[in-house]
Amino acid sequence: KPKRLAYGERAVLAQNAAGKKLLDLMEQKKSNLSVAADVTTSEELLKLADAVGPEICVLKTHVDVLSDFSEELTVKLRAIAEKHDFMIFEDRKFADISNTVSMQYEGGPFKIVDWSDITNAHMVPGPGSIDGTGEGAGFAATCRDELQRNSSTGRVPSSSRKNGCGQSRLRHGIHLHKSCAWAQAANPGFIHMTPGVQTSAGGDDLGQQYSTPENVIADRQRDIIIVGRGIMHAGWYRSNAWESQKNSKP
Numbered sequence: 001k002p003k004r005l006a007y008g009e010r011a012v013l014a015q016n017a018a019g020k021k022l023l024d025l026m027e028q029k030k031s032n033l034s035v036a037a038d039v040t041t042s043e044e045l046l047k048l049a050d051a052v053g054p055e056i057c058v059l060k061t062h063v064d065v066l067s068d069f070s071e072e073l074t075v076k077l078r079a080i081a082e083k084h085d086f087m088i089f090e091d092r093k094f095a096d097i098s099n100t101v102s103m104q105y106e107g108g109p110f111k112i113v114d115w116s117d118i119t120n121a122h123m124v125p126g127p128g129s130i131d132g133t134g135e136g137a138g139f140a141a142t143c144r145d146e147l148q149r150n151s152s153t154g155r156v157p158s159s160s161r162k163n164g165c166g167q168s169r170l171r172h173g174i175h176l177h178k179s180c181a182w183a184q185a186a187n188p189g190f191i192h193m194t195p196g197v198q199t200s201a202g203g204d205d206l207g208q209q210y211s212t213p214e215n216v217i218a219d220r221q222r223d224i225i226i227v228g229r230g231i232m233h234a235g236w237y238r239s240n241a242w243e244s245q246k247n248s249k250p
C-alpha cells in the first residue's frame with residue numbers, strides 16, 4: 001500500500017504558485033475543508049466567511065448569484081481571507097476561447113483576477129482556453145463536458161475523461177471534479193477538490209448526489225472536500241476529512 005504523502009510534502013511538487021500555496025496552507029492549518037458559500041447577499045457572504053474562516057483552507061464562491069455584488073464586497077472578503085488565512089476560489093467555470101476567457105476573468109463587473117486566488121474553466125473548448133490567462137492564475141480544470149458530467153444525476157458516463165481535462169491538469173495542476181479517476185497517490189503534484197459532500201450519502205431533490213468525507217478522502221484519495229448546504233456541521237467535516245487521510249485505502 002503506497003504511503004499517502006502529507007499535503008506539505010506535496011507542495012514542492014505543485015504545478016504552479018497557487019497550488020503550492022494551497023498545499024502549504026492545508027498542512028499548516030490542518031484543514032482540507034472547503035465551504036461552498038452559496039448565499040445571495042454580500043452581508044450573508046461576509047458573515048459566513050468570517051464564521052467558517054478558521055475551519056477552512058478554501059472558500060468557494062459564486063459571486064454571480066449575489067444580488068448586490070460590489071467592489072467593496074471583494075475588498076472586505078479579501079480582508080477576511082487574510083485574517084483567517086484561507087484562499088478564495090471563484091467557481092466561475094469559464095467555457096470560451098482564450099481571448100474571451102481573459103476578458104471575462106480580468107474585466108466585466110466582477111474582475112475576478114483582482115480578488116480570487118483560484119478560478120476554474122470547463123475544458124469544452126480545449127485546454128488552450130485558459131492558457132492565455134497568465135502564469136500567476138490559479139486555474140482549476142473541470143472536466144471538458146462537466147456540464148453533463150458533474151456531481152448531479154443524469155451525467156453521461158462515457159470516455160469523457162480524456163482530452164482537454166488531462167492536458168489542462170498537466171499544465172495547471174488543480175482539478176475540480178467529483179468522479180474523475182485520478183488520485184493523489186499517482187499524481188501528488190495535483191490537487192483534487194470534490195464537491196457533493198455531506199455527513200451521509202444521499203442527495204437533494206434536484207439531482208445532487210452526496211458522498212461522505214471518508215468516501216472522498218480515504219476511499220477515493222481526493223484532497224479537499226467542498227461542502228455547501230451541509231456547513232452547519234463545519235467542525236465535524238473538518239476533523240473527519242483530516243483524520244480520513246490516516247485510513248487511506250488506495
Ligand code: S5P
Pocket residue numbers: 036037038062091149150151152176177178195196197208226227228229230
Ligand atoms: O460537479 C460539481 C461541481 C461543482 S463546482 N457539483 C457541484 O455541486 N459543484 C458545486 O459545489 C456547486 O456549484 C455548489 O456550489 C457546491 C455544492 O453545494 P452543496 O450545497 O450541494 O454541498
